[in-house]
Amino acid sequence: MGAGHGGVLGAAYVPGSSVVHRLAPHLKLVAVLGFAVVVVATPVHAGWAWAAYAGHLALVLGAAAVAGVGPRRLARGLVVEVPFVVFALLLPVVAEGPRVQVAGLSLSESGLTAAGGLLAKATLSVLAATVLAATTDPRALVRGLERLRLPTVLVQILMFMVRYTDVVGGELRRMRVARESRGFRGRHLGALRVLGPAAGSLFIRSYERGERVHLAMLSRGYTGRMPTGPVAAVRAGAWMTALALPVAAAAVLACGLLLG
């Protein structure tokens, strides 16, 4: 009973062969991080801020178009932003300072600006990250992080997460099928008395699996360091392609600073 193809994590990835897909994962990571830094550095209070955000948006949508990532996939990626949106919506209500009346509500002006800036920055960064996730296989992403010298313990944790999410997800699914096959319906509060122990037993099973995996690793000479294979050299051209996004965003920011 193998897990389905792709699984939970694989669902983020949209296979393709665009320029963006073919870039080395660590280049894309650097590019997205650089883009996010530029976006965050764009000052919210400047008069030209919104023109700059529009420029950034055009850039990230352009990158998505080149990568063949559709609007629907981008919208799905934005779901992770929801907690920020809630926080941003609260800001105008709770912030201090001069207030304006909007539809009968007294809202703080500075709160509105801050909320708008927060939303714009978060949305732009999440869009860029969505393009990254949609064009990079999760396994390649972990290799990219490793190449960027992320501490090896973190890389190993991520690697095991990628490998075992589907295995643990499969166990969770089988447990649910077994519960429901015996007439269980988790639609009321009392169901927590069943779901709690189920979560506990899943934790114990996963913990025990972790021990067995460790045993299997020790048996093959694991000493704490994850051995890695050879890495392909990256051409300068690939760097140029990858850095086009953050550099263009920086150019937008520079234009704003100089002209605005």
Place this chain on the structure above:
Amino acid sequence: MSEPPPDTSLLVEDLAFAYPDGHQALFGVDLRVERGERVALLGPNGAGKTTLVLHLNGILRGGRGAVRVAGLPVDRQHLQEVRRRVGIVFQDPDDQLFMPTVGEDVAFGPRNLGLPEAEVTARVAAALDQVGMAGSADRPPHHLSFGQRRRVAVATVLSMHPEILVLDEPSSNLDPAGRRELAEVLEALPVTMLMVTHDLPYALQLCPRSVVLDDGVVVADGPTRELLADTHLLAAHRLELPFGFDPANVP
């Protein structure tokens, strides 16, 4: 203690072990496996089979007795070399295959040995070929069937060129075709093999010799066909042949 002759792959002498909680699993096990032999280790659940296996590569240590792998004592100084020489294939291939792709997983052991990359690549290709999985190096393990994962798990230790291959319940959860394919792979491997199993027909098919372990001691050791024909022995140690199976009538 006299030096064992070099053609002994595995020598277990008077091995006893109790877990920290006081449960004693082994009470003095003696076992000798010659190079090139294929031996089945039979016994009911709780007989101490897994405990014995974990002693073979030094995961468990510290009881009475000694284990030697091709003459090398299993102790702290020789741990890395012992783990190269003893290739354990665990029961659940999802425990064994933890790397993102099949090829990286088969390369895990050789890279831990510090082999040069060209050698690692050659060993990965050879090991996958030996288990009939050539060309699967770039596939993620969870895309393989259970039988394929079991065979890849065998490849992950073959790539370390082990002195002895130890298989824990190799036929469990396999469908009949997967079972036959694995048997063909195992039969063709030119290595010493110790196969832990409840699957008596499988033991008869693959291993000319069997050892029965029960309550932490070896209670029988002999040709598999003779042991399986001894109904009193099987009954006394909770071993049962499948319905209608007669070891005397198997070719």
